[in-house]
Amino acid sequence: MRSDKSRAGGGEDAGPVERARCGPDGHRCCGCPFPLLIALLQLLLGVAVATVAFLMAAISPSLLARETPHWAGILLCVVSILGFVLYGITYLPDESTTMQFIVKVLYFLLCSVGLIVSILVIAFQGHHYSLTIGFTCRETSQDCVCTLEPEDPVGRTFTYAGVTDCTAVTSTLMFFYLLQMVLNLVQALVCLLGAFLMWKHRYQVFFAGLQMGSPSTQHWQKV
Template sequence: MGSGTSPMGSAGGGNAAADKEKKGQGETGGPVLEKAQKCCGCRFPLLVALLQLLLGIAVAAVAFLMVTISSSLLARETPHWAGIIMIVVSLVGFILFCITRVPDESASAQFILKLLYFFLCTMGLVISVVVIAFQCYHYVLTNSYSCKEMGEYCSCTLDPEDPIARTFTYSGVTDCSAIVSTLPMYYLLQMVLNLAQAIVCLVGAFLLWKHRYQVFFAGLQTGSPSAQNWQKV
């Protein structure tokens, strides 16, 4: 009877063991670190980079379709460059995802990649906003056009009754309906795609900042040398 074990003591010992196990996992960067690296069930930045890749391809594809309407369209009207830049940003994100978090040896490379990805996400956000502004301007402009066909090009003006009004000429267009109906649709589609692109870039930069993914291993060793436990700072 005197040698019985108290239930409270047993429960306390179990809790202490569980706390010790959790503490050990946190120090070694086990499940705690793995959970911190995930966003919506996917390890960061896989989901963000995948969305950036798809949106970049979509923006570039729509821009090249716009060029087929008329070769006179300016680069700001066909923002294929914005899509290509976003594809580059996504590739950096995929490289960042593939890098294994190892201590000391690749700390500087990881830090540079994370800093580069943060900078590119910020730049992608700014570029997307600029593209949206240009597309809005041209969308309003083309909706005010009054066009007439002149051989192999289409001549458009804002006020057909004004003899000195500015004239916009689109070469390689045999049907002016492509300018007054199809082109505004592409402008609107570009606005939607670039808005989504800007949101994804903002989310990527925000997650990188909020969850402190820019933190890298400094090579501080805790515990015995044989255990090879490393601590983030």
């Protein structure tokens, strides 16, 4: 009778396979702990991007904000903190707590924004990297003046204040541009993975709240 009742969907014993999938307490779904690893990666990448950006800003105060994307790293650190909060929230079926629903929505939205920001940073850094490759630079007092076409007297010039050695622009800054592109590419992939997994676990793994059997058994069916 007990095995028949379990097969009918109303038994209390969900079996070792179901318990392994849903967690040791039988209520936490297998997808709930997923933000932990992604949040750790986002935190490390955010700190790395911000640190490299501040090192770039130290080369010259003339660098623009789009050339030193510390804002992208700070944003990813905020996303990672939200991921840690999401991991610490107790899972309840059908998102029956307002906090759980709000944090999930914010995490999904911020991961999406982080993906867009990372793509923008890659575009900005790639543009400045391509410009720096064609620079012809010379030192003037305390500045470094670079041009794309030294033969053109009215050509566009780029002045880097406080740079006494132009190799800091033509070598060090180019390396930082390339490093930012790589870091933000990985950052974009991690944000994309976080947003995708949140969507996937919301609609394919999280319990939808459809109750089967008697109210005392509380058997939840995944849809």
